[in-house]
Amino acid sequence: MKIQTILWKELWLRKSRMVSGLLAITLGIAVIVGIKSVASVSERAVAIKLDNLGANILVLPQAASVDDYYTADIDAPTFPEDYVERVATSMLPGVDNLSPKLTRRVRVGDAPVILTGILPANELASKPIWQSAGLDGAELAAACGASPEVSKPPAYLDERLQRKAIDSLAPAEVLVGSVVAQRLNLTDGSKVTIAGREFTTARVLPETGTIDDDRIYAHLHVVQQLLGIGPQVSAIEIMGCCSAISDGLLGKLRNILPDTRITTIGQIVNTQIETNRLMAKISLILLVIIFLVGAISIANYMWANVEERKREIGTLLTLGATRGSVYRLFLAKAIILGVLGGVGGYLLGTLSALILGPELAGLAVQPVPIYFLWSLLIAVAIAVLGSWYPTYRATRLDPASILQEI
């Protein structure tokens, strides 16, 4: 008989105790995995909602006035369009979308309007209100179509930017803000002449309650051509991830574009940062609590198991076992239970999150494979620690008292 036989026999012949121990570990880990899985999804959901607040960073020429974030691009000095590429190729983390624009006041007949050149797909991404009004990408493409003349997208080196800069607004089409449309009596399909060139109103945009309602949007490259400005833009709107902003994104952008003025919409950014901080704090508190509850339940079982086997430890020492071999015997059991409980806990926790996440939190939860590794590590570590101390104590107690304890 090998000494390991003692380990297997104890596990096998004390099935009910093994099951209760396994259950303690499995449930502890399942609670941790389940709540963490739902929490991570809810964090992502909150992040998406925060993104929907829209662009939050504005890049302007150094000489531009920033009295009003929303009108700062109007008649501002210009800077080269390839600044967009410079930011995109820098691969700065936290830059979610780049929306270059060129804005000038022009006259349509006798009426003054604001003409803004945009890259439609990028603009759409930075204006969630357009999306919520049903002006999604597919609709835009259908309404605007591809431009044979200016449809060649700018030769951005960065693949990510190429993907974002879908050039889908036809050269002879415009999107018209609601106030301008009313003032000029424009509806979908109406003709409008700007700087001597006729355009078709592809779509009257939904009311936003901002200066955007006074704008007429045409393709950036068409506006550059129309105004004879060349490949220049007056502003770049950036959707920056709020945690990246708090990690110094603005400073990094200033390093890349030193001759520009970079500003943020303080209200949006602060909301994003504060909400993210709050979520992170709540998540951490929750994790600490469930970790402690799970850990205590596992350690409690392992402790009780060693305590009830103290006489056995005394007997083994009497029969010639060293303290080391007693340790190995008990810690091997902890490792076995930890591994089984870790696997079971991960499966149970993930399954619970998959079922209960959509039911209770309205969130579609996906399994997180990395949690499997964490489950194993945490379960084994807690089981070993929960066994180690009482075993350490038991092997150092007076054998006489252990042997005589009943």
Next chain:
Amino acid sequence: MFTLQKVTKSYASRRGVVHALQDVSLTIEAGSFVTVTGPSGSGKTTLLLTLGGLIRPTSGQVMFHGTDLVSLDERRLAAYRNQSVGFVLQSFNLIPYLSAYENVMVPMSLGRNNGNGDHGRRAKDLLDRLGLADRMDHLPRELSVGQQQRVAMARALGNDPQVILADEPTGNLDPALAAEILGILGDLNAREGRTVIMVTHSPEAARIGTQRVHLDAGCCSAAGAVPLNH
């Protein structure tokens, strides 16, 4: 075989220092049957566990065949317990989830030659010799107290030790079973030449010793060889 010189074992407790053994000096010859008596708390079990290498004395020497047990490191002391002595305890201390056969094999599996294939046969022989051939696969709870004590004795003999240390082996048994166990211990001493050191409360059991030790408050008040015909 054993020579104890001024052995003292003290414990710190909430009420102060307790001396379980005080300046105990004693010589035990190989092949003797030593009975240790004394009131509860007199240090009998402490003396037995000191001889068994389970308790390190606070001071003094415990010589076994010229080797001071106090000087041995943990591994050597464990090997000494495993190879040279066999323990028989009052509450048997069988491992509850192992069969009688497996319990007897525990000390063998803890020993240096734990891969030896003869262990199984030796365990069967020992159980057979103690009248437990038909109880080998029984768990301790399925055995009577007398049978459990015989399994414990078979286990003590697992590695063929020179010394049997018995801590009140008849304390939990009725007189008939007690006589049976004492008979087995007597045989191990008289027929096989093993040294038996037995702690007992029973004056009758103490009488079978060839050497009697009486402890009182940790002090060895009487020790000496008793004529075999006593």
